[in-house]
Amino acid sequence: MFVYADNAATTKMRKSALETYVSVAENFFGNPSSLHSAGQRAQEVLTDCRTRMAKALGAEPREITFTSGGSEADNQAIVSAARAGARKGKRKLISTAIEHHAVLHTLEKLKREGFEVVLLPVGTDGIVRLRDVEEAIDENTCLVSVMYANNEIGTLQPVEEIGALCKARGVLFHTDAVQAVGHLPIDVNKTGCDYLSLSAHKFGGPKGVGALYVRRGAPLSSLIEGGAQERGKRAGTEDLPAVAAMTVALEESLKESERAIPYVTALRDKLIGGLSKIPHCALNGHPAKRLAGNVSFCFEGIEGESILLLLDDKGICASSGSACTSGSLDPSHVLLAIGRVHDVAHGSLRLTLSAENTEEEIDYMLKEIPEVIETLRNMSPVWRDLKAGKRSFLL
């Protein structure tokens, strides 16, 4: 059996999106900046996509800037707000310890340039406290950036409350909604954000395309120079087939979400319930305030990469926040931020579901995963010490 349970990494393209991609590439190959008819026909498609993307988010068409994906959108939003803030003498940026690296590394870069960066902690449930945000905001603050939903543990953040708070304090608010868009109904006005980042391949669109919502009046500077595309804020010939495919994927995702959310949530909860029976494990993140498809566990006494390799042999595609899978010395910064110590964080497993998954696949995973965990524990000296009482169980 083949089970794809890594939808937070990327999703399979929707058939409608793939068909749109091919048809637009074939029939609207003109450069939208060209004056001739082929260019103008492409321009019309681009305008139509912008209008529809805006509508899907409750925004105005001019508030949508197409980008190469979520990382670029995150970079551009944060850098734009920081540059504008610096011009007014405001050089403080507030975010959280569990953001995606597209946000964290951009903040680190700005910190090296002299900005003050405050990364707020999260509780063991993976949620940032509103009070911490409130207390961190001061007269020097130019931006608050808090993700809508976390990519590793799926936790949903209180973005609407943070948005209202930022509005009241006159501070710009960015939300990295890469994991949320297409999975939850999102209205930028309800969220109260000034910037929102999204990525097409997380909701059945193609890779290499995304968008940045920028509230009218919020500062926006370009990262890429060289042309007047995207109102001069993002040079480079538009990837029209990708933009069109993203638009179709988002519309279809939202149309289906009423049915998909309860369906995927039920699969998730069945998987969580079943995996929880494995001794000495723990669910990461809030049990209910989480993305419909996110299942994240830590298993004591074993290491994540070896779990993934054995699961891959069984046809199960999953991911982990262990150091060995991240290519760095430390395990996931998100797992450390929710209080998992290194020893335990190395043994993490993330399964992210979509409406394409079936109950049969959940049953299959519930049969195979406990066996894999047991196999690895049986060859682990840490597990032996834990069982012998020479080492204390943490989970």
Add this chain to the structure above:
Amino acid sequence: MALYSEKVMDHFRNPRNVGVIEDADGVGEVGNAKCGDIMKMYIKVENGILVDVKFETFGCGSAIASSSMATEMIKGKPLSEALALTNKAVTEALGGLPAYKLHCSVLAEQAVQAAILDYYKKNNIPYDPALFKDALEEHEHGHGDEEA
């Protein structure tokens, strides 16, 4: 999976000599759980020959494969030969490892040395500390290029 060679995957999927020797003559444990890998090596020695070797590993695929390969390379061999086992030899026998996984083979070499050192100490056998330089050192952990 292209990450590892067929040989690594074979030793990971079907590790040789996995387990414990209850009445081991020497036991060596290297690495630490904080770093995400621990190797424990158990040896049985008769007339200077490693008549049995077993291992337990907490770690990634290459850590498990490296320890499995190391046990296969030293089992039945004289102690002097086992002590000469290098991480390079383990890596080569595995058909290579990704650069940021090379420390796994280092750990395997150190685990073998630590087990033999333990045997020498338990039996009051004089030894040349220079031979155990690696095993005596603190586990220096590096996953290679952190920027990757």
